[in-house]
Amino acid sequence: MELGPVSPSPLARLVAEFHKLPGIGPKSAQRLTYFLVRAPAEQARSLAEAILAVKERVVFCSRCQNVTEGNPCALCRDPARDHTRICVVEEPLDVLALERTGSYRGLYHVLHGVLSPMDGVGPEDLRIKELLGRLEGVQEVIVATNPTVEGEATAIYLQRLLSPLGIRTTHLARGLPAGADLEYADEVTLSRALEGRQAF
Amino acid sequence: MELGPVSPSPLARLVAEFHKLPGIGPKSAQRLTYFLVRAPAEQARSLAEAILAVKERVVFCSRCQNVTEGNPCALCRDPARDHTRICVVEEPLDVLALERTGSYRGLYHVLHGVLSPMDGVGPEDLRIKELLGRLEGVQEVIVATNPTVEGEATAIYLQRLLSPLGIRTTHLARGLPAGADLEYADEVTLSRALEGRQAF
Numbered sequence: 230m231e232l233g234p235v236s237p238s239p240l241a242r243l244v245a246e247f248h249k250l251p252g253i254g255p256k257s258a259q260r261l262t263y264f265l266v267r268a269p270a271e272q273a274r275s276l277a278e279a280i281l282a283v284k285e286r287v288v289f290c291s292r293c294q295n296v297t298e299g300n301p302c303a304l305c306r307d308p309a310r311d312h313t314r315i316c317v318v319e320e321p322l323d324v325l326a327l328e329r330t331g332s333y334r335g336l337y338h339v340l341h342g343v344l345s346p347m348d349g350v351g352p353e354d355l356r357i358k359e360l361l362g363r364l365e366g367v368q369e370v371i372v373a374t375n376p377t378v379e380g381e382a383t384a385i386y387l388q389r390l391l392s393p394l395g396i397r398t399t400h401l402a403r404g405l406p407a408g409a410d411l412e413y414a415d416e417v418t419l420s421r422a423l424e425g426r427q428a429f
Numbered sequence: 430m431e432l433g434p435v436s437p438s439p440l441a442r443l444v445a446e447f448h449k450l451p452g453i454g455p456k457s458a459q460r461l462t463y464f465l466v467r468a469p470a471e472q473a474r475s476l477a478e479a480i481l482a483v484k485e486r487v488v489f490c491s492r493c494q495n496v497t498e499g500n501p502c503a504l505c506r507d508p509a510r511d512h513t514r515i516c517v518v519e520e521p522l523d524v525l526a527l528e529r530t531g532s533y534r535g536l537y538h539v540l541h542g543v544l545s546p547m548d549g550v551g552p553e554d555l556r557i558k559e560l561l562g563r564l565e566g567v568q569e570v571i572v573a574t575n576p577t578v579e580g581e582a583t584a585i586y587l588q589r590l591l592s593p594l595g596i597r598t599t600h601l602a603r604g605l606p607a608g609a610d611l612e613y614a615d616e617v618t619l620s621r622a623l624e625g626r627q628a629f
Contacts, residue, residue, distance in 0.1 A: 239486045240496060243479040249472065251464050252457060263521055264451050265480060266487050266496050267541070272449065273484045277477040279443040280465060284473045286439045287466050296440060296466050321463050341467065 240266070292363055294339045294356040296321045304336060311335040313368040317360065317387060319343055319375060327373065335371070338363070343379040344386055352386065361390070369397040376403060440466070492563055494539040494556040496521050504536060511535040513568040517560065517587060519543055519575060527573065535571070538563070543579040544586055552586065561590070569597040576603060 240262055247258035265273050289295070290302035293315075297303070304310060304324075314335030318324055324337050340355040364370075372387050374380035388398045403421035405414060414422070440462055447458035465473050489495070490502035493515075497503070504510060504524075514535030518524055524537050540555040564570075572587050574580035588598045603621035605614060614622070 239479065239482040239498065243483045246476040246479040249476075250461055252460065257452060259522055259525075260452065261450055262483065263496070265483055266521075270484050273480050276446040276449075277480040279439070279446040280473050280477040280480075282439040283443045283462065283465055284470050296463070298439065321466075322459055325459075 292359075293337045294341065294359055295324055295337060309334075313366060314371065315360070315363070315367055315369075316371040316373050318373050319380065319383075323373065335369075340374070340383070343374060343377075344383045345379045355383075357387070357390070360387075364391075364394065364396060367396060369399060372398060372400045374400075376401075492559075493537045494541065494559055495524055495537060496539075509534075513566060514571065515560070515563070515567055515569075516571040516573050518573050519580065519583075523573065535569075540574070540583070543574060543577075544583045545579045555583075557587070557590070560587075564591075564594065564596060567596060569599060572598060572600045574600075576601075 243262045243265070244255070244258045247253050247261045248255055253261070265276075286298055287296050288298070288300055290297045290300055290305055292301045292305040295302055295304070299306075311334045315338050316327060316333060316335055317338045317340060318327070319340055319342060321339055324339065327333050327337070338356070338360045340357065340360075342350055342355050344350060344352065344355065360370075370387070370391050372384040374383045384400055388400075391398045402425055403418070404425055405411070405418065405422045409418075411419070443462045443465070444455070444458045447453050447461045448455055453461070465476075486498055487496050488498070488500055490497045490500055490505055492501045492505040495502055495504070499506075511534045515538050516527060516533060516535055517538045517540060518527070519540055519542060521539055524539065527533050527537070538556070538560045540557065540560075542550055542555050544550060544552065544555070560570075570587070570591050572584040574583045584600055588600075591598045602625055603618070604625055605611070605618065605622045609618075611619070
């Protein structure tokens with residue numbers, strides 16, 4: 230991006246760095262940069278320190294592959310959790326979403342992505358090997374990948390991998406989301422809600 | 430935001446810091462945080478350093494109030510620019526936009542905001558005093574605030590302030606933007622284009 234003679238290098242450099250982050254285009258990158266120029270020095274330093282702290286102190290749990298400060302992570306170390314159940318998710322944020330429900334007491338496994346041949350992401354790019362290495366004593370693997378094309382393909386891949394090992398493999402129910410309006414539900418959601426209909 | 434036991438403090442802290450930036454909600458802040466966790470350490474360090482460099486090396490030009498590394502800035506020091514003309518803008522980004530046109534050879538003055546009584550922004554919160562202090566030898570002030578309610582109010586305020594001093598005060602032409610479709614132009618734009626019609 231051409232910033233011209235009025236844009237000295239530290240500004241152009243910060244714009245470029247912000248632009249590398251996901252979802253931040255050139256305009257947003259400029260806006261963030263000028264915001265920080267005007268912000269109190271304390272706020273900018275605090276942000277820079279937080280970025281460095283994350284890189285220094287956050288590691289991947291050697292068991293569940295989630296991000297954590299201690300290894301193994303608090304969840305994997307918790308004896309109160311059900312260690313016979315593993316819920317497989319795509320991203321660390323998915324663990325937070327499931328924990329917020331308060332309805333799950335098992336362990337997790339974070340794949341850090343989904344199978345996506347188009348983007349060159351194969352099984353060896355995900356933490357699948359690590360999942361296979363921690364199946365001792367596990368009775369159920371709940372595959373909670375997103376209901377997208379890639380998420381479903383990854384789920385099927387895992388199911389085929391795990392079933393021969395005698396491990397019960399399940400996936401999250403598909404159906405109408407809470408508060409939905411039948412009239413506006415898309416065909417795929419409605420078809421799946423019908424297929425998965427349950428007795429009262 | 431509740432991040433739960435799986436979110437150790439450095440992560441929660443970085444999410445909170447990102448969330449303080451304009452246009453970044455809690456979800457985006459989480460996404461940026463986990464992106465940096467997985468990004469190469471070099472990229473995170475580079476971003477942190479760029480933030481610190483901006484705060485250390487970027488100052489406000491004591492003449493035009495634009496952000497700059499040297500004071501006065503390159504534009505104010507340039508003898509090839511027309512020092513009898515000052516274009517008043519709201520933000521540093523507006524200077525970049527005007528410079529990109531290549532049609533203006535005068536100087537600038539950055540207000541760092543607009544008058545907005547609703548938000549408690551009065552004349553003393555903008556760099557208006559600094560503008561009045563650099564009018565010697567100036568023949569024209571082009572007020573290039575945005576064509577919004579606040580921008581127009583600020584323009585009228587400046588015009589009333591400058592006219593008694595015998596300085597020609599102009600504003601940018603209002604009319605149809607390049608490539609516009611008359612059929613879809615809003616009434617205000619079209620009215621102004623009519624009012625400001627020009628002979629061939």
